[in-house]
Amino acid sequence: MGNFYYNIVATVLLVMNFERTRSLQDFCSNCSAGTFCGKNKHELCTPCPSNSFSSTSGQKACDVCRKCEGVFRTKKACSSTSNAECECVSGFYCLGEGCNMCEEDCKQGQELTKEGCKDCSFGTFNDREHGDCKPWTDCSLDGKSVLVNGTKESDVVCGPATADFSPGASSTVTPAPGGEPGHTTRIIIFFLALTSTAVLFLASFVVLRFSVVKQGRKKLLYIFKQ
Known part of the structure; x- marks a missing residue:
């Protein structure tokens, strides 16, 4: 009998607590x-x-x-x-x-390392912020020459394919436009020849001048002796 009343009381308390909790949740x-x-x-x-x-x-x-x-x-x-x-x-x-x-915040030409932002090493570049350094393009793999050298901020620019391309051939820097082959050499030779002529002319003038002065002194001494 005692257990029966105990179960009833426990059930009532559970219901009351449930209703109280639900009312709080609603509120x-x-x-x-x-x-x-x-x-x-x-x-x-x-x-x-x-x-x-x-x-x-x-x-x-x-x-x-x-x-x-x-x-x-x-x-x-x-x-x-x-x-x-x-x-x-x-x-x-x-x-x-x-x-x-x-x-x-690493800039162009840099990459983030454990020590912080570092410049890209030679032969690599990074043209974006927050990026990693990447190797320059090897133009020779496609039989092309290097038109513009790479920097730490930009990749190399490859020129047209060479006529006698063979895989593994090294790329060369294409001469900058501005004249036909040998034009600069001819200009240098012309200026060297012009300079040499001017030097010879100046030396001849000095020698001639010295000779005239010397002859004049001899004539003057001869007059004084008489």
């Missing part, structure tokens, strides 16, 4: 964003404390605001209804959803 749904629904009737729809927020209605607890520290800086401050938004400080850029990671 919590009326709590707007920026508040939370407490565990009892005295804590219903309590405003979120400082540095916390609730972005949806009916929350039973407020979420802690994100802190923008280190390489992060605050883009948007936290409010009672929305979390803070962070961005990267100067020299870094955001990665991931919501900017949850910052990476060093």
